Amino acid sequence: MAVMTAAxxxxxxxxxxxxRALNRAGLYGLGGHVSLRLPESDLILITPGGGLDKARLxxxxxxxxxxxxxxxxxxxxxxLETAIHTAVHAARPELGSVAHLHAHWSTVxxxxxxxxxxxxxxxxxLGGPPPTxxxxxxxxxxxxxxxxxxxLGQAAAVLMRWHGITVVGLTIEEMFNRAIMxxxxxxxxxxxxxxxxxxxxxxxxANQASAGPAVDVRxxxxxxxxxxxxxxxxxxxxxxxxxK
Numbered sequence: 001m002a003v004m005t006a007a008x009x010x011x012x013x014x015x016x017x018x019x020r021a022l023n024r025a026g027l028y029g030l031g032g033h034v035s036l037r038l039p040e041s042d043l044i045l046i047t048p049g050g051g052l053d054k055a056r057l058x059x060x061x062x063x064x065x066x067x068x069x070x071x072x073x074x075x076x077x078x079x080l081e082t083a084i085h086t087a088v089h090a091a092r093p094e095l096g097s098v099a100h101l102h103a104h105w106s107t108v109x110x111x112x113x114x115x116x117x118x119x120x121x122x123x124x125x126l127g128g129p130p131p132t133x134x135x136x137x138x139x140x141x142x143x144x145x146x147x148x149x150x151x152l153g154q155a156a157a158v159l160m161r162w163h164g165i166t167v168v169g170l171t172i173e174e175m176f177n178r179a180i181m182x183x184x185x186x187x188x189x190x191x192x193x194x195x196x197x198x199x200x201x202x203x204x205x206a207n208q209a210s211a212g213p214a215v216d217v218r219x220x221x222x223x224x225x226x227x228x229x230x231x232x233x234x235x236x237x238x239x240x241x242x243x244k
Contacts, residue, residue: 015047025180061076
C-alpha cells in the first residue's frame, strides 16, 4: 500500500471538515456527496453516499476514485451518483471541488417554475440565478453526468429538478461558500415573497468586497471553527481595521 502523502492527508482532513460543517448547516445528510481533486493528480477524493453519519465524517471514511469513477482505495464504494463528479471534473479541470447536496430551500426552488433570483449580497458570488437540470432521474450513468454538466455549463451551481443541487468551486472553500450562500439566498427569497415583491440584486453594481477567495476562506473557517477548541481556531478574516 502506498504511503499517504502530506497533500493527501491535508485534503482528507479538509474534506471531512467540509462534510461535517455542511451537515451542521443542514445541507448534507442522508443524501449527497462532496468531492475534492487531489493535488497534482487525476484522482478524486470523495465522501461516501447515503447511510453514513455525516456529522461524524472522518478522513479515513473517504474514498479515492479515478477519472472513470472506479474505486482506487477506501472503505466504502463510491456514491451511486459518482457520475456527477467525474463528468464535471473532467469537463472543468480547473475546479477543485464539486458537491451534490439536498439542501432544503434550494431544492424548494428546484420544484418551482420560478427563477431562484439572487437577492442576497454575498450570494452575488454565484453570478446569477442558477440554471436547471431537467432530467427526472438520478445521475448514475456517464451520459447522464454529461447531460448534467451541459446544464451546469460555466455556472457556479445548477438546480436539479425534483432532486437537489450541484455546486462547484475552484477551491473547496469557494464551493462551500457558494453552497451556503445559495441556500441562504433561497430561504430569504422564499420568505420575502410571502410579504411582497423581492428586489433582485443588481449584480453589475454589487459590492465586489462581498466575494472572492478571502471571503470563501472566512466562511469556511467560520463553519469549521465551530468544532475546534478556541485556542486552535484560525483567527483570519476581515475587520474594519484590516478589510482584506
